[in-house]
Amino acid sequence: MKNNKSVTTQKEIDALGRVVIPYRYREQLGIDKNTTVDLVLNNDNIEIKPRKRACSLCKGFKNVNETVGLCEECIRMVKELDINQ
Numbered sequence: 079m080k081n082n083k084s085v086t087t088q089k090e091i092d093a094l095g096r097v098v099i100p101y102r103y104r105e106q107l108g109i110d111k112n113t114t115v116d117l118v119l120n121n122d123n124i125e126i127k128p129r130k131r132a133c134s135l136c137k138g139f140k141n142v143n144e145t146v147g148l149c150e151e152c153i154r155m156v157k158e159l160d161i162n163q
């Protein structure tokens with residue numbers, strides 16, 4: 079979380095092992111319907127980490143601009159292509 083405060087909410091796991099992530103958590107982290115998350119098993123807890131969006135061109139995760147869905151390197155390449163036409 080941005081302000082480094084932790085928030086705790088109790089949830090029950092259903093019969094199939096599912097748990098609902100509270101709306102305000104999803105909203106804060108930009109998690110929506112098809113977001114892929116990593117479930118990380120630590121010693122006695124499970125972390126749920128949203129996957130960063132991959133670049134639409136190179137599929138990399140580094141420096142991806144969420145608005146355009148491209149990494150900075152691919153944005154630079156596309157801009158150079160536009161200039162050279």
Ligand SMILES: [Zn+2]
Nearest residue numbers: 133136149152
């Ligand atoms: Zn890229």
